[in-house]
Amino acid sequence: MSGNMKDVYGKAKDNYTAKIKLKSGILFVWFLLLTIICLLPIYILVINATRSHSDIANGLSFVPSHYLKSNWNKVFTDPGFKLCYSAFHGYKNSLIITVCSTFLTVFFSALTAYGIHVYDFKLKEISYSVILLVMMVPMQVTSAGFIAFMSDLKLTNTYWPLILPSIAAPAVVYFMRSYMKSSFPLDIVEAARIDGCGEFRTFLSIAIPMMKPAIAVQAIFAFIASWNNFYTPNMILISVDLKKKTLPMMVSALQSSDKFNDYGAIYLAIALSIIPIIIAYVLLSRFIIAGVALGGVKE
């Protein structure tokens, strides 16, 4: 009897394991395929950056060639390129704007979410509803008035209009509030008060460390959004010289390739605009994925 039972259960278990194995295998192949799709354009970009114009025109290749140096020289010395593309100035400008605005976004969004979550005040519900409502205003809608107002204040062609508005990031506030709702008990604030901790210090030394996962996730998203932003800088930095332009603005100048007519150099210029951020991402990815995973751990 018992032997029979063992037999039945053993079979079921084997069946189960086999099924899981099969599913895992199929999924593995699917993931591999997606990986290739994700990486292929970037791979072709990097390979083509090392090839000459005529090679690229003649066909596709998956092995690097040896024209990197001549392409490099072209990107940095060709008068046509020098007029509209300067990678290192682009890096510097984009980095300044992005770092400042990411910090402001994350800090003030956490502060706002904390204020709404922890305190009871008359306008609490209204202000939260306003934030939700505000989330739906597309940037394009305000851009007309925004630029008119900024030029009245003589702030166009400076970085201020690109940095300061990031203090008000409704979507981030919404996310942080949702996060706090599920994982920031008010008892902690109560306890800190009993221990004589000031309100602002409670926020800095208790709430922020507790919200680290949410802050990390949102900081990454804010960083990417700001780094990739093309619309606003393109509107605000209307007549600055090349040295003050952001990287996406420089890349956009490469768009009509007839002007340059050297595919290898164009590919290299595009590659230069994305490789640093890919390197940074690869170095930080462990932290990013862990942060995201942590962000989900609640209760």
Add this chain to the structure above:
Amino acid sequence: MASGAQRRIKSISYAKYGYIFILPFFLVYFFFQLWPLINTFIVSFHGNGKSVEAWVGLQNYKDILFGGTRKVRVIHESFFECLRNTVILWVGNFIPQLALSLSLAVWFTEAQLKIPGKGFFKVVMYLPNIITAASVAVLFLQLCGQSETNPGAVNLILHKLGIVARDEASGIYKTIPLVEGVWPSRIVIMFIQTWMWFGNTMIMLMSGIQGINPSLFEAASIDGASSGQVFRKITLPLLTPIMAYTLITSMIGGLQMFDIPFLYTKTGNVKDHIKTLAVMIFQYFHAQADENKMGYAGATSVLLFFITLTLGLIAFYITRDKDEIAKKKQRKKIAQQAKKESKQFGGISL
């Protein structure tokens, strides 16, 4: 127990901090967003071109929505064309994107599946999202661009796969017009958008799934639920808030889709079939001083605003947290009752 008066003093002193904490947000918001928004409304009631200063009331809206003389009809038709393009491009990237991200998020978080290199896959799939959209647009323009002799990388791959034929005698490829063609270029843009954003959505959904109490999944697996049942009865309902967030942010992002349609052109002029509302607004602002269409740009912005608002509210309504609403009602009831009771003791409100 503290008396009502004591409690009131306490709550007042803390309420102050609430206002202080949210003050910077609202200050910056009013200054950099609300006032510009109002300004946009004002602009939309003014004229175009040389008569920018003139007040024309609702004329711009009438022109855009209903057309009129031949000159105006162009704008009227262009608006609806752009709206249609925006919707097509957004739907065409959101549906595959959500399906892909949701399935990936579920598979990644399923504990019993033994897939090697999960971490690596996650990292790679998120990668396209961090690349500057402007660079991506120019990159795909290069990859998809073609001339008679140079079919471009994508067409070459399609040729190797046997989809694109090559005329043996002349050596000319029968390429797919991935930049010039109406649907090919739209599909390329949808692909780019999906390619860029599915990793992001996947991470959002994954963090949502991991936030679900694991004991629920354990209980389900003890009860013998299949993975499909777990998905439908546990994951999906509990994921609604995060899905709402994803849907709303993606929709807002989709309605302001700009970089890729704007830069995905060889000639510098955005093709009519991929022109989105955001591109239209941008072009109206940046036309020559006499030719500018400030009023129309403002009016289009305002219309875009109301479209977004309506869709956003619908999304909120569908995905709202029903338990939370019921709880709120109950809380209100209790508060009212308490108020009533306290009135009997000298009318001090709590």
